[in-house]
Amino acid sequence: MELNSLTIEAARAAVQRREVTALELAEAHFARIKQEDGQIGAFLTLSKERALEQADRMDRMAAEGKTLPPLGGVPVGIKDVMSTRGLRTTAGSKILENYVPPYDCTAVARMEAAGAVVLGKMNCDEFAMGSSNENSAYRPVRNPRDLGRVPGGSSGGSAAAVAADMAVATLGSDTGGSIRQPASFCGVVGLMPTYGRVSRYGLIAFASSLDHIGPLTKTVTDAAIVLRTIAGRDPMDSTSAEVPVPDYVAELEKPFRGMRLGVAKEYFGEGLNDEVRQAVEAAIDKLKSLGCEIVPVSLPHTPYAIPTYYLIATAEASANLARFDGVRYGHRARGVQTLSEMYRRSRAEGFGAEVKRRIMLGTYALSAGYYDAYYLKAQKVRTLLTRDFDEAFRKVDAIVTPTSPTAAFRLGEKSNDPMAMYLADVYTVTADLAGIPGISVPCGVTREKLPIGLQILGKHFDEAAILRVAYAYEQA
Amino acid sequence: MKATDKDVAYVAELANLELTAEERGGMLRDLNSILAYVDLLNELDTSDVPPMAQVSDRYGVDESRQGSERFVYASREDILEGLRKSLPQAEALANAPDADEEFFRVPKVIER
Numbered sequence: 001m002e003l004n005s006l007t008i009e010a011a012r013a014a015v016q017r018r019e020v021t022a023l024e025l026a027e028a029h030f031a032r033i034k035q036e037d038g039q040i041g042a043f044l045t046l047s048k049e050r051a052l053e054q055a056d057r058m059d060r061m062a063a064e065g066k067t068l069p070p071l072g073g074v075p076v077g078i079k080d081v082m083s084t085r086g087l088r089t090t091a092g093s094k095i096l097e098n099y100v101p102p103y104d105c106t107a108v109a110r111m112e113a114a115g116a117v118v119l120g121k122m123n124c125d126e127f128a129m130g131s132s133n134e135n136s137a138y139r140p141v142r143n144p145r146d147l148g149r150v151p152g153g154s155s156g157g158s159a160a161a162v163a164a165d166m167a168v169a170t171l172g173s174d175t176g177g178s179i180r181q182p183a184s185f186c187g188v189v190g191l192m193p194t195y196g197r198v199s200r201y202g203l204i205a206f207a208s209s210l211d212h213i214g215p216l217t218k219t220v221t222d223a224a225i226v227l228r229t230i231a232g233r234d235p236m237d238s239t240s241a242e243v244p245v246p247d248y249v250a251e252l253e254k255p256f257r258g259m260r261l262g263v264a265k266e267y268f269g270e271g272l273n274d275e276v277r278q279a280v281e282a283a284i285d286k287l288k289s290l291g292c293e294i295v296p297v298s299l300p301h302t303p304y305a306i307p308t309y310y311l312i313a314t315a316e317a318s319a320n321l322a323r324f325d326g327v328r329y330g331h332r333a334r335g336v337q338t339l340s341e342m343y344r345r346s347r348a349e350g351f352g353a354e355v356k357r358r359i360m361l362g363t364y365a366l367s368a369g370y371y372d373a374y375y376l377k378a379q380k381v382r383t384l385l386t387r388d389f390d391e392a393f394r395k396v397d398a399i400v401t402p403t404s405p406t407a408a409f410r411l412g413e414k415s416n417d418p419m420a421m422y423l424a425d426v427y428t429v430t431a432d433l434a435g436i437p438g439i440s441v442p443c444g445v446t447r448e449k450l451p452i453g454l455q456i457l458g459k460h461f462d463e464a465a466i467l468r469v470a471y472a473y474e475q476a
Numbered sequence: 477m478k479a480t481d482k483d484v485a486y487v488a489e490l491a492n493l494e495l496t497a498e499e500r501g502g503m504l505r506d507l508n509s510i511l512a513y514v515d516l517l518n519e520l521d522t523s524d525v526p527p528m529a530q531v532s533d534r535y536g537v538d539e540s541r542q543g544s545e546r547f548v549y550a551s552r553e554d555i556l557e558g559l560r561k562s563l564p565q566a567e568a569l570a571n572a573p574d575a576d577e578e579f580f581r582v583p584k585v586i587e588r
Contacts, residue, residue, distance in 0.1 A: 102567045195531040209530050239532055307514040318491060325492070327580050332573035339583050344494040356493060357506055363491040364479065364507065377517050379527035384520065386528060418506055419513060435531030460531075 003028035004165040008074050008222040011168055012115075015073035018062055022055035022073030026117050029075040033119070033166045040164055041141045042157040044080050045088045046120040051075070054117045070225055072115030077170040079158045080121040081128050082108050082213070083202040087118075091204045092126040092136040092154075095330045095350025105202025106237065107171055107213045107230040114229045119167055123157030126352045127321065128173055128206045130154045131181060131424040134415050135354045142411070145187060145451060149408040152182030152424075158216045159186040169217045169226055173203060175210045176309055177404075177428025180440035183216055184403035184453025187442045189470070190216045191223040194461045195435030196241035198227075199234030207316035208239075210309075210432045220441060220471040224248035227463060243461050251464035256472040257291030259465070262396035266302035267427055273406045279444035279452040280402045283473060287400065290472055297392040297399065301384045302430060306422055308385065309429040311365050311378035317355075318362030324350065357418065386434040393459045398469050401427050403440040403453030427455060437463045441470045479507045 001014065003025055014020045030048060037043050058073040078084060081091045083101035090096045104112075112118060125135040133141040133156030141156040143149040144164035151160040155172030159182035162170055172179040174192040183190025191214045198213045205211060215226035231245045263284060268277060288294050326332035326346030333345035351359070365374035392399060405426060414420045431438040436457055443454035454473065458466040484504050488495050495503060562568070565578070574581040 099571055102563055102570065239530070241532065301520075304517055304520065307516050310510065311514060311517075322492070326573060327582055328568075329571035330573070336583060339585050340492070342583055343492040347492055348494040351493075353499075353502075356495070356499070357503065359491050359493060360484070360487055360503055361507060361510060364483065364487045364511075367487060367490060374514065376527055377522060378514075379529055380522035380525040381517055381520060383525050383528040384522070386531075419509055422510075 004032050006168060007219050008071060008168055008217070008225050011074045012068055012070070012072050015058060016062055016068045022058040022062075022117060023052065025073055026051050026055045026075050026119065029119055029166060036144075036164050036166060039142060039147060040144055040160050041139045042123055042161040042164065042166060043077070043120045044090060044092070044123045044138055044157070047084070047087050047118055050087065051117045051119050054112065054115075058115055058117070069113070069115035070229060071111060074116050074168050075119050076111060076116045077119050077122045077158060077161045077167040078108055079124050079155050079170065079172045081124060081173055081204045081206075082171060083204065084108055084118070084121065087121065089121060089204070090138070091128070092124045092138065093350065093352065093355070094137040095324050095347070097331065099329050101202070103202060106199040106234045108202065110230045111171065111226070122155070122161060122170055125154035125156070126355050127204065127317070128154040128175055128178055129317070129354050129358055131177070131421050132409070132411075132414065133157065133182070134411065135352060137352050140411060143186060143408050145449065146408065149410055149450070150185065152185035152404070152408065154178040155190075155216060156182045159183050159188055159190065162186070162188045162216050162218060169215055169222055171213060171226075171230075172216050173206075174212045174214055174432065175206050175313060176432050177425040179212070179214045179216060180403050180428050180438055180453065180455060181425060183440040184455075185408040185451065187445075187451030188216055188218060189220055189223050189439065189441050190214070191227060191439045191463070191467075192431065192437060193227060193231060193463055194241075194437045196239050197243070197437070197461065197463065198230050199237040199240040201234055201236035205320040207313040208320060209316060210313055212432070220467060220474045221249060221252060223439065224252055224467050241461070246464050248464060248467055252468055252471045254468060256468055259292040259398065259469065260295050260396040261287060261292050261469065262295050262297035262392050262399040264297050264299045264302070264392070264399060264401065266299050267401040271405050271423070271426065272402060275446045276402050276404070276406060276452050280400075280454055283443040283454045284400055286476055287469065287473055290476055292469070295396050297396060299388040299392060299430070301381065301388050304381050305385055305430040305433065306426055308378045308381045309425070309433060310361065310422060311374050312382060312433070314358040314362030315365050315375050316362070318359045318366065321351075321355070321359055354418075382433050385430055389434045389436055397458070397465050399457040400469070401455045401457065403427060403455040407446045407448075407450035407452055431457050436460055437466055439466045439470050441474055443473070479504060479511060
């Protein structure tokens with residue numbers, strides 16, 4: 001058995017049947033990490049002891065003939081923006097270099113309660129701010145499909161680890177596309193659930209009204225399994241929704257024929273790479289041939305999504321990151337005389353360039369005299385962007401688009417131009433602003449063998465529909 | 477609108493961020509390039525559009541909770557059942573860069 005290419009279902013079944021032990025499975029993944037990760041840089045911290053303890057627990061359950069939970073013995077990775085009790089959590093930032101959380105993120109706790117074996121914490125852009133994973137304070141992540149290219153951001157480590165078979169599945173977070181875009185660049189499946197579907201408790205906040213936790217996996221079925229595990233109301237997060245969680249895995253088998261899929265012309269205009277366009281159009285043709293109806297829809301405010309996103313995300317970030325003051329946790333500057341000097345210098349030393357840029361933009365947009373012109377304006381345009389989706393979803397069950405306008409770009413290619421970098425999220429940010437779910441599935445490769453992603457967007461709390469479309473496409 | 481050197485210094489002060497002279501220059505350049513792009517939003521007439529701060533305001537599952545953040549927080553189960561238990565003091569202090577057995581230690585607060 002090739003231990004590093006198993007899906008969640010196959011890995012759990014193998015442990016259950018005792019064809020392999022969870023311990024062997026974890027060891028095989030640690031060996032793979034040792035062999036590959038020096039070049040790729042997907043992991044920031046390994047949690048070998050924690051992993052082996054859990055694996056042993058699962059092995060004992062299997063030996064006793066007990067039925068394993070849905071992720072029993074499955075090796076996973078957690079983006080380093082999710083708190084893990086007793087395990088270093090940095091958010092990719094120097095300011096949290098030595099931070100050891102006193103509690104677990106709900107999504108992580110639910111993964112472990114379902115038997116998952118946590119291998120370690122995944123590299124990411126600092127505070128999840130970036131589209132290329134070059135903003136990690138520790139080191140960039142490289143794309144396993146081409147080491148000269150970025151894996152996408154900010155869940156680049158989470159995507160790269162799955163693509164390189166260093167983990168069966170990982171958790172990422174998506175604020176402007178940070179699960180779907182790296183999934184697209186690395187050729188894996190990435191699912192962003194509806195806002196409120198998964199608790200954000202224990203997620204180190206970037207922009208609280210936009211942050212989503214979701215899985216990166218090898219298959220659509222695996223994404224459904226992880227979502228089923230982490231979804232559902234959590235009293236610790238007042239924005240987590242009290243909405244019943246369907247059995248997403250069973251939902252995959254429901255009929256796909258007759259579904260209405262929207263195609264918006266605004267996602268196929270200027271800036272879209274030709275090879276990406278061809279692959280996505282071919283994917284849409286394939287979906288049509290599988291029996292769904294293709295319906296043209298319009299999302300007219302799409303060109304305003306990026307500026308809206310950057311105002312709202314940075315405004316919320318500037319407020320969220322105010323807690324990093326060097327008092328209760330995190331880096332504190334040495335040799336300071338006064339309290340305000342301590343704040344200013346600790347933050348100056350602890351935050352990287354992109355984080356400072358966003359704090360500055362957000363603070364500016366919220367400051368007296370500019371609040372109405374920028375922040376309030378952006379909130380109003382957010383309403384318009386959301387109405388576009390409401391209108392479209394009156395006609396269709398899901399919308400299909402490219403995930404990213406290009407395949408993975410080269411390291412350094414956009415790192416000196418924030419505007420160029422921000423545009424890498426042009427097809428993903430709107431879903432975050434509207435709070436609707438989205439998934440990216442691989443739909444071919446470029447001539448240079450770089451993966452291309454197909455994005456499927458759905459109605460609030462209708463992850464089942466987008467999973468079904470993604471599954472039908474994947475199986476065909 | 478165009479940000480100036482003075483704006484950058486003022487905003488850095490508000491954000492409690494010490495910037496070097498070089499960083500201030502870069503920040504001014506980046507801020508203005510982003511703000512120029514953001515001005516695109518002024519093409520839209522939004523005078524009759526309500527602002528949207530939270531997704532859950534719109535699809536609120538419980539209609540009575542819609543629109544008011546305060547109301548949502550007030551109905552948090554953990555608060556209804558009484559305040560959540562605090563972390564043990566030792567755990568709360570464990571990540572502090574400077575603490576004694578009881579308190580976080582900071583420079584003199586009285587002087588700014």
